[in-house]
Amino acid sequence: MVHTYHHPVLLQECIQWLNVQPDSVIVDATLGGGGHSEGLLTAQGLLRIIAFDADPDAVETARERLKPFGNRFTAICANFRSLATELEKLGVTSLQGLLLDLGVSSSQLDDPTKGFTYRREAPLLMKLGPSSVKSAHEVVNTMPEEELKQIFFQLGEEKNARRIARAILERRKEAPLMTTTQLADTVRKVIPERFAKKSLSRVFQAIRIYVNDELDSLKTVLRDAVTLLSPGGRLVVISYHSLEDRIVKEFFRFEAARQIENKYYPELAEPKEQRLRMLTRKPLTPSDNEIAENPRARSAKLRVAERV
């Protein structure tokens, strides 16, 4: 099979901001097609990378691609929420950098077995890998209307959440929704044509985030990363939607503060340990050129913090 790899987003920026030194160990927590790992291993000849991906297909492809780097590259098929335990098993107790390039890759979106996008007919699964316990069809076929609405509203920021949830309940009275096309057609029935694409993206995104518990995994990996980073170690995160970016921003802000604020009683603010220094006040975004070459990069936001 000929593989077209996912195009790594903001690659040069990641290399520059991770600022990897010889003999350091860094984690690429979202290996995907291995584009960022390859760029980093090439840029710094003595670097070692431990990479994670929840998707066994991604791990297998990237392992093959990165074979030339020998034992400088190790790939683990696991959700990055278990980063700390996986690294402990390898005897790795400190890191000099961690990269997170969140979401799914173009290879996963294009894969007709995974069902991540309404643009392709596929079974309604949306599982990143075996660590995801539910499938998308279980969610849309069994969840009460109110909960579905909450998922679309909170995880997709979809204004027509109620109307879409109701349409799904009506539709599933006839027969369960088992494919991406059946779900997309159900949404299209209640959303005007000119808004349909945006609503479809938001609904699919919401279900994917829910199925894979993506926001909780992100919170866990950020917390563990700070503990594992050695002083001067960098945390580089690329996010693709505002829910993720908000978590990253708030987390960096909290860890960069020297006290816990009390909004109404400022005199009660408590001192705390500052563990991070924010290196990007505003997130970095791809250039127009990069977006023209790789439209998927358009919503990317990169934030960097350093362990103090």
Ligand SMILES: C[S@@+](CC[C@H](N)C(=O)[O-])C[C@H]1O[C@@H](n2cnc3c(N)ncnc32)[C@H](O)[C@@H]1O
């Ligand atoms: C945007 S892609 C990364 C692409 C990669 N940087 C490259 O250059 O090819 C995100 C990858 O992270 C993986 N992923 C997302 N959430 C994950 C999680 N919680 N644990 C492990 N892997 C995850 C996805 O399976 C996907 O392969």
